[in-house]
Amino acid sequence: MSFVEPGSPGDLTRDVQSGFSTVFGRDPAVVGRAPGRVNLIGEHTDYNAGLCLPLALPHATYAAVAPREDDRVRIASRQVDQPWEGRLGALGGDSVSGWAAYVAGVLWALREAGHEVPGLDVYVDGTVPLGAGLSSSAALECSVAVAVAELLGLQDTPELRRDLVEACMRAETEVAGAPTGGMDQTVAMLAEAGAALLIDFADHTTRAVPLALEEAGLGLLVTDTRVSHALVDGGYAARRRDCEQAASELGLSSLRQADLTMLDRLDDERIRRRARHIVTEIDRVADTVSAVEAGDWPEVARHFLASHVSMRDDFEISCPELDTVVQTAVEAGALGSRMTGGGFGGSAISLVPLERLDAVVRAVDAAFVAASFRAPAHLRADPSSAAGLVQPARPTSR
Numbered sequence: 001m002s003f004v005e006p007g008s009p010g011d012l013t014r015d016v017q018s019g020f021s022t023v024f025g026r027d028p029a030v031v032g033r034a035p036g037r038v039n040l041i042g043e044h045t046d047y048n049a050g051l052c053l054p055l056a057l058p059h060a061t062y063a064a065v066a067p068r069e070d071d072r073v074r075i076a077s078r079q080v081d082q083p084w085e086g087r088l089g090a091l092g093g094d095s096v097s098g099w100a101a102y103v104a105g106v107l108w109a110l111r112e113a114g115h116e117v118p119g120l121d122v123y124v125d126g127t128v129p130l131g132a133g134l135s136s137s138a139a140l141e142c143s144v145a146v147a148v149a150e151l152l153g154l155q156d157t158p159e160l161r162r163d164l165v166e167a168c169m170r171a172e173t174e175v176a177g178a179p180t181g182g183m184d185q186t187v188a189m190l191a192e193a194g195a196a197l198l199i200d201f202a203d204h205t206t207r208a209v210p211l212a213l214e215e216a217g218l219g220l221l222v223t224d225t226r227v228s229h230a231l232v233d234g235g236y237a238a239r240r241r242d243c244e245q246a247a248s249e250l251g252l253s254s255l256r257q258a259d260l261t262m263l264d265r266l267d268d269e270r271i272r273r274r275a276r277h278i279v280t281e282i283d284r285v286a287d288t289v290s291a292v293e294a295g296d297w298p299e300v301a302r303h304f305l306a307s308h309v310s311m312r313d314d315f316e317i318s319c320p321e322l323d324t325v326v327q328t329a330v331e332a333g334a335l336g337s338r339m340t341g342g343g344f345g346g347s348a349i350s351l352v353p354l355e356r357l358d359a360v361v362r363a364v365d366a367a368f369v370a371a372s373f374r375a376p377a378h379l380r381a382d383p384s385s386a387a388g389l390v391q392p393a394r395p396t397s398r
């Protein structure tokens, strides 16, 4: 059984500071932290002006940063052995490739927004699994953004957080070249501990939805299928195009304005199914919020399962590994389960009575062995807090 622990913030802060010192031969000035996320429900709704309901994971990325006297930028990570070095003027466009583009992109976007970002040394480390659909990319961007904002002396206000969301989104789309609808950066910057974050992409408002899971004797189990979802590949973009086509054929600015009866006007059967997923998924998010607020967890679980079926059959973004997790988890005692994230691999989320957690994990592991799938990894998704600075531990050198 493979469980990914979130790690203690104290230990992780010390790790990223000592990593920074080893690579750059001095101490960092600030350390930023930003969480990964898992979406309870509401998939592919963000770019359709819809609703989604993610929460911040206890698993986070830490970025240690120090300013330089010159215009150089050096970027290194404990997770990827591929440091990058360049000049402040060459942070955007095609001048950076690979993982460092997520970091360089944030610095570029902050400069585009008019901030005087100096030359920097940046070192990152953390416990968010990479490429598992748990948004290590936004965790990376946001950890760097909050650290650099502190160096720039910017005051931590809701407005600043929204500006940083914007900068991180620009980094991911315009520099890293991965399309993103904004859910990941929004929850990383605005989540509250103990709650999910209802995001309405029609007007970009957010509202915390407290999750009284422990009181109900429930836990959220995330299972990483370890099937790479590679968002930069074509599946995501193709779904996005289908949704745009549906909205345009219906004469709507987005599918948020559509209802089920309208969809009969769509001639193409595939486009109709894509739109049906979006329309029903947005309703399911609203209904899930009501059920959570009423403490009706079996109803939440029903929405999980309906959401999974919609993504499997109408939106066609599931895969055999995800379907296996969902089916096995429910057979082993989960109330509900669904694939989560952009799809084509990545993770599933299950709502599980605490006393059934071990049994569910074991059953999923056994089902993966039986199907000759790669062993999955599991983690507990206890709703955690948004990005912020961490108190630097005592200097590592004196």
Ligand code: ADP
Pocket: 061, 077, 078, 079, 080, 098, 099, 100, 102, 124, 125, 126, 129, 130, 131, 132, 133, 134, 135, 136, 137, 138, 140, 178, 230, 231
């Ligand atoms: P997800 O966001 O679901 O984890 P993405 O494909 O959007 O998947 O982003 C994963 C990519 O983000 C990695 O392949 C890597 O390029 C980059 N990344 C994320 N976290 C780190 C890290 N700690 N160190 C280096 N690169 C990272």
Ligand code: MG
Pocket: 135, 136, 137, 138, 184
């Ligand atoms: Mg990502």
